[in-house]
Amino acid sequence: MLDDLDLFVAIVDAGSLSAAAKRHGMPAPTLTRRLQALEARLGCKLLNRSARRMVPSNEGWQYYEQCKPLLSALRQATDSLDATLNRVEGLVKVMAPVSMANGLLLPVWQRLLQRHPQVRLELLLNNGIGDVLEAGADLAIRVGPQPDSQLNQRRLGQVSAVLAAAPSYLAARSWPQSPGQLAGHDLLLTTPLQNWKLHHVDTDEPQPLPDGARLLVNDMLLGVSLAEAGCGIVLCPLSQCRRQLACGSLLRVMPDWRIPPRPVYALWPQRRALPARVRALLDILLEFAAEEPLLQA
Template identity: 55%
Template sequence: MLDDLALFVAIVEAGSLNAAAAAEELPPATVTRRLQKLESQLGYRLLNRSARRMQPTAEGWQYYEQCRPLVHALRQATRRLDASLSAVSGTIRVLAPVNFASGLLTPAWVSFMQRYPAIRLELELSNRLQDMVSSGADLAIRVGSLDDSSLMQRRLGSAALVMVAAPAYLARAGVPHDLASLEQHELIVAEPLRTWRLHRPGDGAEMVLQPQARLRVNEMRLAVEMAEAGIGVLLCPLLQCRQEVADGRLVRVLPGWMPQPRHVYAVWTQRRYLPARVRVLLEHLAQFAENCPALNEPA
């Protein structure tokens, strides 16, 4: 009904049905049909029409005078909203895991802000899974399986995982040779990797472990440091311990069992339309991830 109301205002201002049809880019028959529908819904005639002229009825004038400012205000608000959504400027609020966003993605944030100086970026980093709606975030970076089917998503890449321990720990506790012996070791569980999903490429065997942790921590960097100090065996992203492995401060444990990689996603709540400022960030992150070896390499 709102569209038909706006069309009625356009008819009165254009002075005729044909002129309104041309202005609104509609067939004249469509304009006539929609006017008749509006009159039927209201229960009274809005226009007196003849072959030569068109004149609003008394009720039509009253209806026009009441509706005209509302229609014009709505059109102005719509134009302002369209301009806002189309502008590559304004504030973007992003939720992301601490170590992932402050390490691997740091170059992406830097290059984005340099490229789009009119955008203000608010990064809220937390290892806890936050609700996007209540937080008012425009975009979130999520690592791992997505359980919320209401979120739209775009996969950015995959983060390889490795099991590691310090040489000093293995010298003291022994080197595990199978999963049964692994469960006898002191384990470090870093949130959110509460479940260890492993597969063996040689024969396709798969195993899911619920590790009993001697140490549980919700910050991955600290978990790596504790493993390096000899506290126990850790499952962690390769990108968080690559240098320690390269230097020999950490070594891989049970290399025949490969942890399942964790997929990395950008997610958002709108189902149909993203503001331009959010779209350019999404594309920027996708391009960065495509060229980032850490998000495209096997363990």
Template identity: 50%
Template sequence: MLDELALFVSIVETGSLRAAAEKASIPAPTLTRRLQKLEQHLGCRLLHRSARRMTPTREGWQYYEQCRPLVHSLQQATAKLDVTLNQVSGLIRILAPADLANDNLAPAWMSFLAQYPQTRLELELNNYTQDLIGSGADVAIRVGAQPDSLLNMRKLGQAKELLLVASPDYLARHGEPESMDELKLRDLVISAPISTWEVQHRQSGETVRWQPQGKFCVNGVYLALRAAIAGLGILFCPTSLCHSQLQRGELVQVLPEWRGAPREIYAVWSQQRYVPARVRALIEHLAAFCQQNPQLRI
């Protein structure tokens, strides 16, 4: 019905059936049939037909004057929606882990904005899992298994193994632990949300999982790293976030045969929403970025 109405308005404005058909990119006979269908639905003739021109009847003029503003308003709304959904522009709201977003993914935000200057990014950073749907965000970056079946997801990359690390000064003062039982008795630095430590022996496959009591606990890796470098204790940390400190010798591995498993990085978004082009572009950009980063590559 709405399509037939728009075609009728176009016929009146262009002055001929052929011109309206060309504007709509449909055959003239098809347009004639749809016009006839509209007239049958309304129960009156809308146009006087002649060999050269079509002019509205009295009822046609009345119908045209009433419907024209509605058709134009709908066309404008559709055009605006098309821009919103199909052009890479506008605001993207993102939930992301603070440490990952601040460190490994930091260059990705900058390069995305450079590539798509008509977009805006609004990041809400938190190291705990937030409610994506309730927050109104477009997409969330999450690490680890994603059991929520109400969300779509795309694997972006992989956070490498977690390592037990400490400063050379701490190990010089306290000695290096020689077993997991001895490790549990040492001063530990806890960076939530990695509050449960699960490590596996590389040769035997033995797995140890426990919730340590820390000498220093913080809900972020950066301060935990500083605490470990300062000699406060042993830290369980993703390789992707401590590799620079290991290379510089500020930290060294403890019990190197014991490691935590790699964790996959996902982009997740609501199944209930159409994904605008700007969000799709961001997801693709992050996936490509992760595959170019040795610390995040799958």
């Protein structure tokens, strides 16, 4: 019925059936039948034919004046929805772990901003597990299994964590050889890794980390910096200390023990259609994950 209503408004605006038919690209007889069907549904005559024009009846004028602004508002809403769903523009709100967003994922944010000038990015950084729906986020990056059935998810890869310390610390305190010996060392732990267990690479034997860490912080980059300064042994994702290991400012400790790789996911609220701006970010994430060795651990 909306299509027929749009045709009725077009006839009034054009002043004749033939002009309205030409504007809509349809035969005049077809337009006449559509108008007659609308009048039959409404139970009144909307247009009176004069010598040269189609003139609205009293009921027709009333219907026209009420319906035209509604059609205009509907078109605006449709255009707005089209911009939201199909154009790569507007705000993208993303939740992500602090250090991962500031380190490993930095190229992702750069690519999004460089490729799509009309996109605005809002990053909500927190190492906790915030509610994606409550925060109004378009997408979230999470580490570990994701059982939330209210969210769509796409696996990006996995990350591994290692123990590392500065050469100066190890020279002064000795090299630990087993998890039990870590109790005699200054452990620099970052949330949430303090709750993870070490596994032997050959036997997969699990061992908890000792209690009483010298440092517990929710910023992995700070833990790495303090380890570089010789303050203790840090447990952190390989992605956060790869540069320090490569240049020798940090050394791997107990390489036979490791935190098993943890999956990394992109999550987003369930909806029938993913807006183009969010789809653009997800595509960049998948592109980055496929080429980044640290996510293929």
